[in-house]
Amino acid sequence: MExxxxxxxxxxxxxxxxxxxxxRREGFELLGRAEAEEFYLDLDGEDxxxxxxxxxxxxxxxxLRLLPPDDIVDVLQAADEAERGWLLALLDDFTxxxxxxxxxxxxxxxxxxxxxxxxxxxxxxTVDEAIxxxxxxxxxxxxxxxxxxxxxxHQKLLGVVSFRELFAAPGEKRISDVMHTDLVTVPEHMxxxxxxxxxxxxxxxxxxVVDAEGVMKGIVTIDDIVDVVEEEATEDxxxxxxxxxxxxxxxxxxxxxxxxxxxxxxxxLMVGQMLTATxxxxxxADISKAVVLxxxxxxxxxxxxxxxxxxxxxVTRALAVGDLxxxxxxxxxxxxLSASALLxxxxxxxxxLRILLWPDAAGHYGPFYADIGVTVAASVFGVVVWGxxxxxxxxxxxxxxxxxxxxxxxxxVATLSDVTGVLIYFTLANTLLAxxxx
Amino acid sequence: MExxxxxxxxxxxxxxxxxxxxxRREGFELLGRAEAEEFYLDLDGEDxxxxxxxxxxxxxxxxLRLLPPDDIVDVLQAADEAERGWLLALLDDFTxxxxxxxxxxxxxxxxxxxxxxxxxxxxxxTVDEAIxxxxxxxxxxxxxxxxxxxxxxHQKLLGVVSFRELFAAPGEKRISDVMHTDLVTVPEHMxxxxxxxxxxxxxxxxxxVVDAEGVMKGIVTIDDIVDVVEEEATEDxxxxxxxxxxxxxxxxxxxxxxxxxxxxxxxxLMVGQMLTATxxxxxxADISKAVVLxxxxxxxxxxxxxxxxxxxxxVTRALAVGDLxxxxxxxxxxxxLSASALLxxxxxxxxxLRILLWPDAAGHYGPFYADIGVTVAASVFGVVVWGxxxxxxxxxxxxxxxxxxxxxxxxxVATLSDVTGVLIYFTLANTLLAxxxx
Numbered sequence: 001m002e003x004x005x006x007x008x009x010x011x012x013x014x015x016x017x018x019x020x021x022x023x024r025r026e027g028f029e030l031l032g033r034a035e036a037e038e039f040y041l042d043l044d045g046e047d048x049x050x051x052x053x054x055x056x057x058x059x060x061x062x063x064l065r066l067l068p069p070d071d072i073v074d075v076l077q078a079a080d081e082a083e084r085g086w087l088l089a090l091l092d093d094f095t096x097x098x099x100x101x102x103x104x105x106x107x108x109x110x111x112x113x114x115x116x117x118x119x120x121x122x123x124x125x126t127v128d129e130a131i132x133x134x135x136x137x138x139x140x141x142x143x144x145x146x147x148x149x150x151x152x153x154h155q156k157l158l159g160v161v162s163f164r165e166l167f168a169a170p171g172e173k174r175i176s177d178v179m180h181t182d183l184v185t186v187p188e189h190m191x192x193x194x195x196x197x198x199x200x201x202x203x204x205x206x207x208x209v210v211d212a213e214g215v216m217k218g219i220v221t222i223d224d225i226v227d228v229v230e231e232e233a234t235e236d237x238x239x240x241x242x243x244x245x246x247x248x249x250x251x252x253x254x255x256x257x258x259x260x261x262x263x264x265x266x267x268x269l270m271v272g273q274m275l276t277a278t279x280x281x282x283x284x285a286d287i288s289k290a291v292v293l294x295x296x297x298x299x300x301x302x303x304x305x306x307x308x309x310x311x312x313x314x315v316t317r318a319l320a321v322g323d324l325x326x327x328x329x330x331x332x333x334x335x336x337l338s339a340s341a342l343l344x345x346x347x348x349x350x351x352x353l354r355i356l357l358w359p360d361a362a363g364h365y366g367p368f369y370a371d372i373g374v375t376v377a378a379s380v381f382g383v384v385v386w387g388x389x390x391x392x393x394x395x396x397x398x399x400x401x402x403x404x405x406x407x408x409x410x411x412x413v414a415t416l417s418d419v420t421g422v423l424i425y426f427t428l429a430n431t432l433l434a435x436x437x438x
Numbered sequence: 439m440e441x442x443x444x445x446x447x448x449x450x451x452x453x454x455x456x457x458x459x460x461x462r463r464e465g466f467e468l469l470g471r472a473e474a475e476e477f478y479l480d481l482d483g484e485d486x487x488x489x490x491x492x493x494x495x496x497x498x499x500x501x502l503r504l505l506p507p508d509d510i511v512d513v514l515q516a517a518d519e520a521e522r523g524w525l526l527a528l529l530d531d532f533t534x535x536x537x538x539x540x541x542x543x544x545x546x547x548x549x550x551x552x553x554x555x556x557x558x559x560x561x562x563x564t565v566d567e568a569i570x571x572x573x574x575x576x577x578x579x580x581x582x583x584x585x586x587x588x589x590x591x592h593q594k595l596l597g598v599v600s601f602r603e604l605f606a607a608p609g610e611k612r613i614s615d616v617m618h619t620d621l622v623t624v625p626e627h628m629x630x631x632x633x634x635x636x637x638x639x640x641x642x643x644x645x646x647v648v649d650a651e652g653v654m655k656g657i658v659t660i661d662d663i664v665d666v667v668e669e670e671a672t673e674d675x676x677x678x679x680x681x682x683x684x685x686x687x688x689x690x691x692x693x694x695x696x697x698x699x700x701x702x703x704x705x706x707l708m709v710g711q712m713l714t715a716t717x718x719x720x721x722x723a724d725i726s727k728a729v730v731l732x733x734x735x736x737x738x739x740x741x742x743x744x745x746x747x748x749x750x751x752x753v754t755r756a757l758a759v760g761d762l763x764x765x766x767x768x769x770x771x772x773x774x775l776s777a778s779a780l781l782x783x784x785x786x787x788x789x790x791l792r793i794l795l796w797p798d799a800a801g802h803y804g805p806f807y808a809d810i811g812v813t814v815a816a817s818v819f820g821v822v823v824w825g826x827x828x829x830x831x832x833x834x835x836x837x838x839x840x841x842x843x844x845x846x847x848x849x850x851v852a853t854l855s856d857v858t859g860v861l862i863y864f865t866l867a868n869t870l871l872a873x874x875x876x
Contacts, residue, residue: 017761018769042641138605145602146584163601164583167576200668203480205661222660223643229664230638233671234755237678241751241848242744249761250752251769258773259780262748266822269744270785273737274792280733281802287729294725294732295718298856299711301736306680306707306849310700313679314688317672323455323687331456331689335696342697347708354712364719384704410679410848411744418736 007031009039016047017251025054037066045074046252052087061090068143069098070115077107102218110195111188113228114209114218115143120151121175123158128171130161144221147206150179157185157208157216185210188217195220196228197322236320239404240313242269242411265411272415279422286426290437292365293429296355296376301421303347304383305414308391311336312408316395319405329396333389340388344381352377368436375432379425386424387417445469447477454485455689463492475504483512484690490525499528506581507536508553515545540656548633549626551666552647552656553581558589559613561596566609568599582659585644588617595623595646595654623648626655633658634666635760674758677842678751680707680849703849710853717860724864728875730803731867734793734814739859741785742821743852746829749774750846754833757843767834771827778826782819790815806874813870817863824862825855 007030019027028051031039040051040063052063052075064072064087072091076084076099088096098116105111119137121130130148138145148166150159159179161169169178185208186195198204199222206221235245244261246253253261280287287294315332318324324332355361355373362369391413395405430438445468457465466489469477478489478501490501490513502510502525510529514522514537526534536554543549557575559568568586576583586604588597597617599607607616623646624633636642637660644659673683682699684691691699718725725732753770756762762770793799793811800807829851833843868876 018766042639135605138602144584145605146582164576167573167583199664201480203661222664223641226637226660226664226667229667230671230759233668233675234759237671237675237751237755240675240678241747243748243751246752249759250756251762251766251773255773255776255780258777262745262777263781263784266741266744266748266781266785267788270737270741270788273740276736277733280736284729284733287725287732291722291725294735295715295722297732298714298718298736298739298860299708302711302853302856303704303708305852306704307700309679309849310681310704313675313681314684317675318688321668321672321687324689328689335689335693338693339696339700342693343701343704346701347704350705350708411747411852414743414849414852415740418740422736
């Protein structure tokens, strides 16, 4: 009973991110063979590299070769130049060539995502011949059997047969008679985000990657796309939170990288807020005369920031998932003007009541407290409508300029809205309170 | 040359969201048969319902039956009670029973996601028999052939064989000898978000859904999970932007629903900002004495809000994708304290320099401008550290309380940070400027 339960792959997976390199090596060596393989295959490229690196020299090739070529590429991409040499030397010639071809692609290209191990047949085979041939290919490592690609002698892609169709077709039919020729394909250098959108739009399970000559290079399968969708959403969320996107999970980013990803925007936003200080400077005389204006200032301007955050978040996400496009901007503008007018009206009422109904309002805010209430209410209405309009249009403008719409983050929109909110507030105050407080 | 090009499915897909019901019906009828089917199959449940509803009575059954049972369930879920009756009457008995069973599940359960059309074999079949049997099943509509599930006579799940393994195995072997018995399964009522995490953790392509007795009910395939991942990310993004999640794409939500989703948080945040006004009220005398404090107030407090937005966004997303867990809170706290101390130091320096190096600073801010600079710098440091700490801990606290961590939105954290920022700023001002300005 005193003996500790044996370590399982699950235990190690749970604690892995928190372990020191030394503890990771020891933990890994405590796993049984099958557990170790299962655990290793589930790791990402960087951690797989660490495992390979810490194996005894004679075992390294074995571990690296456990991975399919596209995963080996991830391991190599995590390694520095110096390490790549000995890692490549661990591979057999055929795999090394495949990996070399894949390495030439950018990590977030269709080419960088694809697997070269797809199943292929010739158009003049019969269905029965193709099934026998596939049965042979299935013994090697292939990415998926769901689709069989029909290639000519020059590896040009002619068509595709789903496995189900092949299976259901009469055995003596020719492949060329059962294949589909109206294919969705993607070019090698298509950005992974766009590949993800194609999968969603056409409900794809796998898509062939072809070069400019129509030669088939590989396939991207939907399981890679799940990671892409999650990764792209994480990047957008981080950008919308007002920082640069991190390229690794929270605990795997060094403190220095974390600070760097956050510092840039914080400084930009602070400089933006200096414009608010400058604008306020301009109204210093007004504030001296009516300190009460300063008291309601944060309340007023933050309503604009909040309404702007909502609008920019909505529009940025709708753009990312393809729910709206640049040319829809008029409809977005109309929609945001209507929504924000209603929201602005609601908040203005809340603000007005807050001041009018405050216990001993006159004693507290002076004899002109009702005028102050009207000024605050009118300003709230103005900043809410303005914030939503700006928040909704900014991602579209950024997109139009070829920039990332997600840069229209909540803090950025809030900052822009603070500066303009000050102008709206004091302009209205100078109009509505002229002759009374100002 | 004058004749308009025929309408394609792509054209209609592009304009669909903007069309009136009447134009949708007309556009759909302009499509050729094959185009119409392709277009229809790509629609979501609500739009498919609209198509079925607007077909002539004799054609409705045909269109509804084009869909697999799980998609029919989506159509029924989009319909109101009154319509469900005639829709169900369009189905054949067998499908109606399948659909009825699926309808009993919540939309975002594993049961609501799954398909009942999986391929099954018996354990005592040989590999060759199983392949022949599958070839027959493949002619019917099955969700995927990638995995073959091995069930006993009571439909209990015994094991699984991947199609590739089945294909590569010697023909005379028994299924029970080639099947895997260490299965990942999910219970019928597991939340879809959790199902999504399992797919990511185990790199799954399909997962069987079983009831409490181990009876297999269906499979969830990875193509459904892509939608889940995207949907859940969209919900989180909208919540992080400071609003309730919408349950449909931007243009498909009515103006009224849009306003309702946004109004709640806007009012809550505004009431929160009233605390800021109340706090400022308390320092009215200080502001009267030193209006310059009011001028730098938005600059100081917004630094805290921005740093808090970053931290809450990071932690909320890391929780959602499983990069960190509740029990990691100490490490998160340590990490955020270090990062924010560095960031706070940086911003404090920027703030100090902004005041010290301002042209004619003494003329502008008075003889104690250096003291003001130090007050601003110290406050910026304080609010940045406090904002990040609160922003990072709040999602964890919400999660601990069983609430949604994404409610710790950028605007919410900014509001909390504004209130506390005012206290930090004026407390420091009263200490550092006592005897000079205050």
